[in-house]
Amino acid sequence: MLLQIPDFHKSNEILYVLNSVHQAEQTSVSKIALQKLLYLSSALAPVKDIILSILKFQRIQRGPYSKEIQNIVDHLVAYGLVEISEFNVVYSKNSLAHYKITEGGIRAVEQLGKYSKENEKIWWIDSITRLSLTYSKLDFADGDDDFEGLDKIVRIVYQDLTFKEVKSTKGFRALIDFESEHGPTRLLIDFVKNYIAENSQYFNIANPRYEAELILTSFFDYFFNNYLKEYSHE
Numbered sequence: 001m002l003l004q005i006p007d008f009h010k011s012n013e014i015l016y017v018l019n020s021v022h023q024a025e026q027t028s029v030s031k032i033a034l035q036k037l038l039y040l041s042s043a044l045a046p047v048k049d050i051i052l053s054i055l056k057f058q059r060i061q062r063g064p065y066s067k068e069i070q071n072i073v074d075h076l077v078a079y080g081l082v083e084i085s086e087f088n089v090v091y092s093k094n095s096l097a098h099y100k101i102t103e104g105g106i107r108a109v110e111q112l113g114k115y116s117k118e119n120e121k122i123w124w125i126d127s128i129t130r131l132s133l134t135y136s137k138l139d140f141a142d143g144d145d146d147f148e149g150l151d152k153i154v155r156i157v158y159q160d161l162t163f164k165e166v167k168s169t170k171g172f173r174a175l176i177d178f179e180s181e182h183g184p185t186r187l188l189i190d191f192v193k194n195y196i197a198e199n200s201q202y203f204n205i206a207n208p209r210y211e212a213e214l215i216l217t218s219f220f221d222y223f224f225n226n227y228l229k230e231y232s233h234e
Helices: 008-025 031-043 045-060 067-078 103-112 116-136 149-157 161-169 184-198 208-232
Strands: 082-089 095-101
Touching: 008 031, 008 067, 008 082, 008 095, 008 103, 008 116, 031 045, 031 067, 031 095, 031 116, 031 149, 045 116, 045 184, 045 208, 067 082, 095 103, 103 116, 116 149, 116 208, 149 208, 161 184
Parallel strands: none
Antiparallel strands: 082 095
16 A cells, blocks of 8 residues: 555554554554654654664764644555544544544555664664553552543653753743754763763673663653652652
8 A cells, every 4th residue: 555645664663652552452542642652752752863873883893732743643544544432522522532543554564664764763663652650550649630541651752851941941832852962862872871881890781772672661660750859748
C-alpha cells in the first residue's frame, strides 16, 4: 500500500507507539497520551544515540502538541492502519479520541521492523511506551486527578527541562526546540554522556540497548521525583 502522507517517517512512529501499546496491554491510547509519548521519544532520543554510538565505537574500534502529528493520525485512520476506539466530547468545543492499531497496522509494523533503522525506532519507542505505562500506574500526588491511566504521562512530560523553560519564558503555544545544543534537556544528557565516557568499563558492551534502557529509566525517575517534589509544595 502506498501511503500519500507528507511525513511517512512520523506516520511510522505513530504506528510504532500504537503497536507498542497494543503489545503491552491490548488497549487504546488517547490523543493526549499519543502526543506525549511521541514528544518523549523525540526529546529523549539523544539518550539512545549516546549509548548506542559510544558502545558501538568501543566495540568496532572506529570513530507536548503537534498539529502535524494529529493530521498524520487522521491519515492513518483513513488508510485503515489505525482506528478510533472511543470518542468523547470533553468540553463544548473539545473532543478526546482514543486510538488503537488495526491488524493492517500491526502487519505494517512487522514489515517495517525488517529494516535496521526502523527496527531501532521500534525498540526505542517501545521502551518509552513501556516505561510510560509503568510510571502511569504509580501513586501520583493526592488531589491530582486531572488525568487517568496512560494520560498521566503528561505529568512526566511537564517535568522535562526544555518544556519547563519554554513554559516559564515563552508562555502558551510556544514552539519547543529540543534539538538545541544549549537547551536544558540536552545539557543534562551531555552530563550523562560524559559520565558514560568516563565509566565505560562498567557498561555492558554486548547489550547496548539494555544499558540505554537503564539510563532511560533514570530519566523517568528524575522526572517523576521532580513532579512529586513540585506537588508536595503546593
